[in-house]
Amino acid sequence: MSSKYNLPRGTYDILPDVSYKWEYIIGVFKNTAKLFNYKEIVTPIFEEADLFERSSGETSDIVQKEMYKFTDKKGRVFALRPEGTAPVVRSFVENNLAASAGIQKLFYTGPMFRYDRPQKGRYRQFYQYGVEAIGSNHPYVDAEVIALFYTFIQKLGLTEFEVQINSVGNAKVAERYDQALIEYFTPHKDELCFDCQTRLTKKPRRLLDCKVKRCREIGQAAPVMLDYLDEECTAHFEQVKTYLNQFKVPYSVNPKIVRGLDYYTHTAFEFLNHKLGAQNAIGAGGRYNGLVEQIGGKSLPGIGFAGGFERLLLSMEEENLFSGEELIPQVYIVAIGEKAQAQVASIISLLRQENISVEYDPEKTSLKAQMKAADKIKSPYALILGDDELERGVVTLKYLQERKQIDLAISDLSSYIKS
């Protein structure tokens, strides 16, 4: 019970009874991304801390309190990556991927790290999947990214989720809108919660998704971002919606979606599962037209999303979408008698060369124990090797579900099992 070492807070081990589910989800994601012609990119799990500090914004919680920062032996300051977009864009710029023709369509999976207090669906080391499409401001790309996410979720079989979209405009629009919010909320300043009073000066848009009742009430009549969009932003948003309809992605517009990170522009979207509890976003994303330039590349637009594997897993378990897909060996070897046990390996090796998966447990010697084990792991076949049979060059193959068995020459074995 009490082992000497414990895993760090907010982390967890993925044990064999769950790892096959992970493999499945990751597989579906990769296949979906490839269906949309996205290519995999793998970046390190740590980067210069400054990369995240500049791109996410100094006021974001990620930067202010959630980063795992450390200094290496030369005094360089690194951080375990808290999110995936900035590293991908860094790699894009550093490797000059802009030089190749067309839009760069990239996907990734891997662990992210945030020093948060753990709770349902929230961990300190958590696993994300995501895509980034860099090099186009066309609304088609916005819709396609959302459609990719939607297709992925559909392939998993999930039904309990909702797609919400919004436009957060461009920098100019955002500035005007923030100003309007400040003007609207300042007269009510004393009624706002403590957090919102600081938000008012730092990040007025954050006021809108405050959960305090009074703040919500006041926010009801607040100016709406969509009314402040200029002509270009509105046109972009409308076209995104048109393409989404063509992709047959059901969505609703939620004008209160805001992004925690500074670099978002235009389209913002969230995939929500309301049955998950407080941490109900299974994925989110948006357009980031200023980010590539900010990180030191050309002025190129981009859009992407990221989602958390843990929350998908929770959602899928909620909807009972896993059937037993754990690895089952095709053949369980039952060796009886010392002679048979002494030469099992040659038969096992024969089968494996034919790509037939085999399990044998040398610790179990009695027939009964081995048959029991064969049954327990649900192996379809038991291959019984007895001293008598081996002398005749024969083995007994038993089809466990039908309780039937036949004697076979060893040379006929693999072809028989395959058919």
Add this chain to the structure above:
RNA sequence: GUGGCUGUAGUUCAAUUGGCAGAGCACAGGAUUGUGGUUCCUGUUGUCGUGGGUUCGAGCCCCAUCAGCCACCCCA
């Protein structure tokens, strides 16, 4: 960083006012010697999260600490 609940066998959970640590499941062995699933019998497993304190005596009370869960916050 804040709050609430929780921590006992591999696992799920019991243990009355403080008085000999238990059960189901799982696991192992067995029920006429070479045939599994049901059934029956038998058996193994404990740093009671950790460290202090109170007491003749603590799984139970007190303090601290660690961890988990849920929520705030924030987000995936």
